[in-house]
Amino acid sequence: MKILFLTHYFYPEGNAPATRTYEHCKCWVKAGHDVTVVTCAPNCPSGVVYDGYKNRLYFKETVDGITVVRLWTFLASNKGFFRRILNYISYMAAACLYGIFLARKPDVLIATSPQFFCGWAGGVCRFFRRWPFILEIRDIWPESITTVGAMKKSLIVKILEKMEIIMYRSADHIVTVGNGYKDKITDKGIAPEKVSVVTNGVMPDLFTTEPGGNALRSKYGSVGKFVCAYIGTVGMAHGLEVVLKAADLAKTRQFNDLVFWIVGDGAKREILEQQAKSMKLENVVFTGRLPKQMMQSVISECDAVLVHLRGSELFGTVIPSKIFEFMAGNIPIIMGVKGPALEIVLESNSGVEMTPDDPESLLVCVNKIRESSLDIFQGRDYVMRHYNRERLAGEMIAICEKYARSNVVGKS
Numbered sequence: 001m002k003i004l005f006l007t008h009y010f011y012p013e014g015n016a017p018a019t020r021t022y023e024h025c026k027c028w029v030k031a032g033h034d035v036t037v038v039t040c041a042p043n044c045p046s047g048v049v050y051d052g053y054k055n056r057l058y059f060k061e062t063v064d065g066i067t068v069v070r071l072w073t074f075l076a077s078n079k080g081f082f083r084r085i086l087n088y089i090s091y092m093a094a095a096c097l098y099g100i101f102l103a104r105k106p107d108v109l110i111a112t113s114p115q116f117f118c119g120w121a122g123g124v125c126r127f128f129r130r131w132p133f134i135l136e137i138r139d140i141w142p143e144s145i146t147t148v149g150a151m152k153k154s155l156i157v158k159i160l161e162k163m164e165i166i167m168y169r170s171a172d173h174i175v176t177v178g179n180g181y182k183d184k185i186t187d188k189g190i191a192p193e194k195v196s197v198v199t200n201g202v203m204p205d206l207f208t209t210e211p212g213g214n215a216l217r218s219k220y221g222s223v224g225k226f227v228c229a230y231i232g233t234v235g236m237a238h239g240l241e242v243v244l245k246a247a248d249l250a251k252t253r254q255f256n257d258l259v260f261w262i263v264g265d266g267a268k269r270e271i272l273e274q275q276a277k278s279m280k281l282e283n284v285v286f287t288g289r290l291p292k293q294m295m296q297s298v299i300s301e302c303d304a305v306l307v308h309l310r311g312s313e314l315f316g317t318v319i320p321s322k323i324f325e326f327m328a329g330n331i332p333i334i335m336g337v338k339g340p341a342l343e344i345v346l347e348s349n350s351g352v353e354m355t356p357d358d359p360e361s362l363l364v365c366v367n368k369i370r371e372s373s374l375d376i377f378q379g380r381d382y383v384m385r386h387y388n389r390e391r392l393a394g395e396m397i398a399i400c401e402k403y404a405r406s407n408v409v410g411k412s
Helices: 016-030 081-102 116-129 143-147 155-170 179-186 215-219 241-252 269-278 292-300 322-328 340-347 359-371 380-386 389-411
Strands: 002-006 034-040 058-063 066-071 108-113 133-137 173-176 195-197 226-231 258-263 284-288 304-308 333-336 351-353
Touching (some): 002 016, 002 081, 002 116, 016 066, 016 108, 034 081, 066 081, 081 116, 108 116, 133 389, 173 179, 173 389, 179 195, 226 359, 241 269, 241 284, 241 304, 241 359, 269 284, 292 322, 322 340, 322 380, 333 359
Parallel strands (some): 034 066, 173 195, 226 258, 226 304, 258 284, 304 333, 333 351
Antiparallel strands (some): 058 066
16 A cells, blocks of 8 residues: 655654554555655754754655655744744645645655644645545644734634544544543544544554663762652653652752753743742753654653643543653653543553643652652553553554545546
């Protein structure tokens, strides 16, 4: 089967949408499918093109058997609303032009959100080329941007909400990453049978339970301390002000052997880093973005990891993909997210529950983990049974094959 996949983010970028798409596509190529990914020059989250790449009008390469077409986009860092919108729209325009005029006919077209306009590129290509179209939804947009305060309710938001419904209706089928998202989509008038759930997961061979060394602890002055790390995008939705508040409480209470690492970059990193300096929080370390290849080492050197989103109703439907990586390493999770994600962590004995946005609760969770036997946090077997990425990639390709076949039958 020939698959054309539109995605704003792709390897070597290491964020959740890039990782999911890359790992799914690798599995599909291994199974014998012909996969072409249409993306842009890797630049997330800084807006600076990675070494070895240029922001060219058109560039084609092969990555692990995947044909990767990289198109020019207006580059912007993961902060600043209007520049990011220009970045998104430029990708949509480039992907539409490629899909309509240059792309070989696929058996199925897939477009993934985030970001929103990437999904719209799939809808436009579907309209002009009449290819079977699978829309993957990993973020409910524009609701997510109004939730974090990046936009206020306005005429523009109402227009975007209308565009959201048109995008859903343009797809032959929708795949989302959790039942909470499915409920959100069907609440907007989309038939439940048109929406399937293929959760995130983890590749079995990428994360082990081997203990880490002290290389990063030495680098960040954390040898002999309890390391609680937040790993991922440092964005508006993640509410990491709670880490600074907890660190300030820990300093006041003279918990001198506790240190927080914030590993990653995003729209809020510089602001939080300045706040930490003004608060003289020597127990908070900002590492900046680290290569994806280092994540196994980072995770293995932590005593606990924090997964946190602001305590809004929308974020209670989210299942952050990083929890599966942490579970695969048997690293205790402090789960500052409500809903199905919390249920997974507790059911698998992978961590403890934290009240979102509550620094006192964060410190209580740290102490729970410190006082517990680490043998009780054993999530690896659970995640390999239920969230094995290779099996999940097979579930999604089965959906694609169904709609590719129905298209052939419809034309015969």
